[in-house]
Each structure stands twice: as structure tokens, then as C-alpha cells.
Amino acid sequence: MKLQNMTVIFSIIVIPITLILSAYIGVQIDTVMMVQKYDTALMSATHDAISAFELNTINNKYSTNADSIRRDIKAAVNTFSTSLATKFGRAGSESSSIMSYIPALVFTLYDGYYIYSPHEYNYEYNGESKTGYEHILEPYIQYTGRYKTANNDNDIVVNYSLDNYVTIYGYIGSEYISYSGYLIDTSKLVVNGDGIVTHYKLSGGDNLDITQKETLTWNEADGNNNYSIAQKSTDSVQRYYQEAYDFTKWVNSNTSLISTVTPANAVRSDGSKYDEFKNDNTEILDIKSSNDPEDRASAFTQHKREIMKISIQDNLNKAIKVYNDHSPSMGTHANFRMPILTEDDWEKILTNVNMISFMEGIPVGTKIYNNYSIVTSTQNKQYINPNSIYFVDHTTNTYHRINCPELLKSIQNGNNVVGYKSLDFRRLQNPKDNTKYYYKHSELACYTCIVNSLNEDEEIENLSPTLLKIYYRALARERYDLDKVTKMIKYNKTDNE
Secondary structure, three states: OHHHHHHHHHHHHHHHHHHHHHHHHHHHHHHHHHHHHHHHHHHHHHHHHHHHHHHHHHOOOOOOOHHHHHHHHHHHHHHHHHHHHHHOOOOHHHHHHHHHHOOEEEEEOOOEEEEEEEEEEEEEEOOEEEEEEEEEEOOOEEOEEEEEOOOOOEEEEEEOOOOOEEEEEEEEOOEEEEEEEEOOOHHHEEEOOOOOEEEEEOOOOOEEEOOOOEEEEEEEEOOOOOEEEEEEEEOHHHHHHHHHHHHHHHHHHOHHHHHHOOHHHEEOOOOOEOHHHOOOOOOOOOOEOOEOOOOOOOHHHHHHHHHHHHHHHHHHHHHHHHHHHOHHHHOOOOOOOOOOOOHHHHHHHOOOEEEEEEEEEEEEOOEEEEEEEEEEEOOOOOOOOOOOEEEEEOOOOEEEOOOOHHHHHHHHOOOOEEEEEHHHHOEEEEOOEEEEEEEOOOOEEOHHHHHOOOOOOOOHHHOOHHHHHHHHHHHHHHHHOOOOOOOOOOEEEEOOO
16 A cells, blocks of 8 residues: 555656656757757848849949949848748748847958948928837948057058958158058069069969960850850959059058058057057068968968958947847847857958848747858959869860869860859840840869869969969959959158148
């Protein structure tokens, strides 16, 4: 009898506990599955937005114009909103409601970024004042560092970019300067007595002759569904190295400029110093072999990346604070905490065009959803990614990646090989009939590149001199031909002029 009593008591105690634990575990499993579902939806919507951005910029000949860029970004935002709403079952009239859970979207471009976030609006309608908060696309924010000496005699602004292109303007004493260009390690250049750059020195002792013009070949549409082969001769490679040499030489000759642009002299928009850069007097613009602007370990590159990172963090934090302070006005009660981006995340952001999307405030089981997604754009008119250049063998009508063994064989056989940015291999709309399409480059992809697992992260400098020559020729041309809104011609003026 006692055993039976104990059995009953055990059942009364254990069975409810088991049921409660089972229910709790079930809720936790459901929560994890829902979080994964939301992660997938956020990543997919961000990817759709980037795809829309790429498609719009590819077929828009004005895509580097500031107003046109804003239109393309807004179109990408609409795609993001629609895609995310569809995945949450809120398509149609309810699609805009999903944006209440989006504290910010960030589009990082070649020399700056856009933030799409909530802001207050206030207007009069039929004599009634309307006030609230809605998402808007903020003005473009450039990757800018401002440097002032202790006595404020020198005040210099440097606009950085994803590569070694910078714009420098401001005051050195009473002289105003303004100039843009690519910074380059001039010790890698061979210059004749007239100051003309003739060769680019490659690792291993070989040199690239940049005085020879290139012949580019591509398909062209005339707007009437007629397509033909077009060709042109270009000296963009020589122009790139020559102008980079002239610009770097000008920078290196200005000792006051070099001594001003140091981390210790960097100031925020309110004039305060950066705590991160105290007592760091490294001369960022003292360009030489030990401070090669194309070397990711150089002082120039490291400082540039820190400026870019701090700028994004500061402005994103401001946008998120507005969101938190006024989330009830947007239909949520979120207290968003910006996730800590990993080093891998920052590596993506600081080396490519990206879209970063944040989502927060949706109840998911026992927790509140809070996450972000980063998707990289590799095919756009904003930036020439050094790893996104394809090399066409015009003899066999195939294209390759730089480390493809078949490419090296083609060059050694004397075939005509020219590198082009990967964007040129995308399908394009006919300029007068958007129902018709064509390919600027219709060559076929190399079978070896497709089937074999090529190491895309291989260091460029480890390639053979034969491959290095076509690589640096293509990279220089594509960089030079890239449209830059911030480009400034050299300008020096003193107050008494």
C-alpha cells in the first residue's frame, strides 16, 4: 500500500513537471525555428534589394549622377519593403507596416553611404497640423576626415573611398587647396627625364609597359535592335598611372599638408578630437613604399578604414536613437540595441558596396527579434572590385578569372587577352526597347573556371609576371574610366590673389 501511495504521489509531482518542461521546450524550439525563418526572410529581402539596385544601375546611363543614385536607392528600398512584407504575409496594402520594425537601412557606396531611417514630419493639411515619424532617405554622407592643427592655421578635409582615390580640400594657412586623384607608391613607377611614366614595376622585377594603347572590343546596340561589334583604342592605363603619379607627387611635396593630416589632428563634426586617435601623429599622406595606399596593412589604409567605420557607427547610432525615442509613433514599442558587427562584417562593409538591414521589435516566442543582414553588391557602376575582373581571350571567345590555368596558357600562346569588369558581362536592355536584351560581352565562360574550385582569395602578387601584366593593365583602365562625382581639378589660391 505504501508503494502505491508513493507511486501516486510521484505521478502527481512528476507528470505536471514533465508536461511543463515539454511545453517549455516546445516553445523554445518554435522560437528558434521562427528566428531562423525571420533571419532567412531578412537576408532574402536584402538580397532582393541589392539585386534591384544592380539591375537599375546597370541599365541606367546616368547611374553615377547623385539624383539618379538616390532614385536607384529608393527603388531598392521599395523592393526590400515589398519582399519582406510578402515573406511575412503582409503583401499589398499592409506592406508598409513591416517598415515599423526596421530601425535603419544602410547603403555603403564607393565614397560614402546613405541611411534610410525614421524622421519627424510636420505639415499643415486643411488647416490641421499633422505630425509623426516616417522613414526617409537621408542626405549622402561621404567618408570624410577633417584635420585641424592646434592653432587652427591649417584646416584640411580628406574624402576617402573604397580604394586609393581621395579628394583633398581646405586651408593651409591662407592658401586654399583642392585636388582629387589616386594615391600610389611612386617607387613602383618608372619615370623618364620629362616626368612621363613609362612602366609600372611588378613584383619579381618585371615591368609593365604602360605606353602602349589598348584595343577594346564589345557588342553595341544602336537602339533599333541592331547589334554590331564596336572597338576603340584607349590610353586610359597610361593616364591612370600618370595622373596618380602627378597627384601623389603634389601631395608629397606639400609638407604642411602632410604634417596636418594625422590621426591626432582629426576632429569630429562638432570640432572635438577623437579619443581613438589621441597622441597618434602618424603622417597618413606621407606616401612611400612603407605607406603604400594600396596595401591594406599601411597606415593610410588602416586610418582610412577607422574613419569610415566611426562615421557609419556614429550616424547609425543617431538614427537608431531617433527610432527608439519615437517607436510608439510608428506602431511599435521597441528598444533597439544595435548589434555588434563582427570583424568579418566590417571587412565586407569597408571593401565593397553593401546594403545593411536591421530589423527589431517583432515578438518571437519568448523573445523579441533583433538582428541584421549584410549583402554585398559585386556588379554595379559605383566601384571596381579588384577581384571582379574577367579576362577575355578574343582568340577563343572565352573569358576567365585571373588565376585560371587556361588563361595563362592562352597568354603564353600569344592569344589576344584583355580584362574587363564583371559588370560588362551582365545582360543589358536595348536603349530604345526595354523588352529586348543584349550582352556587351557575349563570350562563353571558361569551363575550367566553372568546374574547378579556384582559390579566389589567392594573393595577386603571387601570380606570375605574365598574369600580373594583364591584371594591372585592366585594373588601372577600369579605375580610370570610373565616373567620380567628387573629382576636383587642382586648385590653389591665396587670400591676397
